[in-house]
Amino acid sequence: MDATIQSDPNVMMGKPVIAGTRITVESVLERLGAGESIDSLLDAHPRLTREAVQAALRFAADALRADVVYPGPGEAA
Numbered sequence: 001m002d003a004t005i006q007s008d009p010n011v012m013m014g015k016p017v018i019a020g021t022r023i024t025v026e027s028v029l030e031r032l033g034a035g036e037s038i039d040s041l042l043d044a045h046p047r048l049t050r051e052a053v054q055a056a057l058r059f060a061a062d063a064l065r066a067d068v069v070y071p072g073p074g075e076a077a
Contacts, residue, residue, distance in 0.1 A: 003052035005059040016059060018052045021045075028056040 004019040011017055016025040023045055031041055038053050 003049055003055040005055055018048065018056065021047050021052075023048060023052075025056040025059050028053055029060055032057075 005016045005025060006019045007014050007016045012022055012024055017023055018025070018028075028041065032038070032053075038050060041053060042048055042050065
């Protein structure tokens with residue numbers, strides 16, 4: 001079964017989370033970006049699945065694919 005990402009204003013202030021959990025996509029990305037392994041994430045969060053981590057990565061990639069101009073260093077946002 002594919003894990004899904006959902007956003008509900010009543011859960012984690014509306015931040016995208018792994019469906020059925022309070023684990024935010026942001027948290028997953030931060031931990032992976034800091035060098036934590038997927039296996040370590042799975043050990044720390046028994047309700048988290050490898051598919052859910054992959055769904056978080058796909059969600060982030062899709063969000064960055066949106067037509068947005070990102071300011072460079074020293075530019076106003």
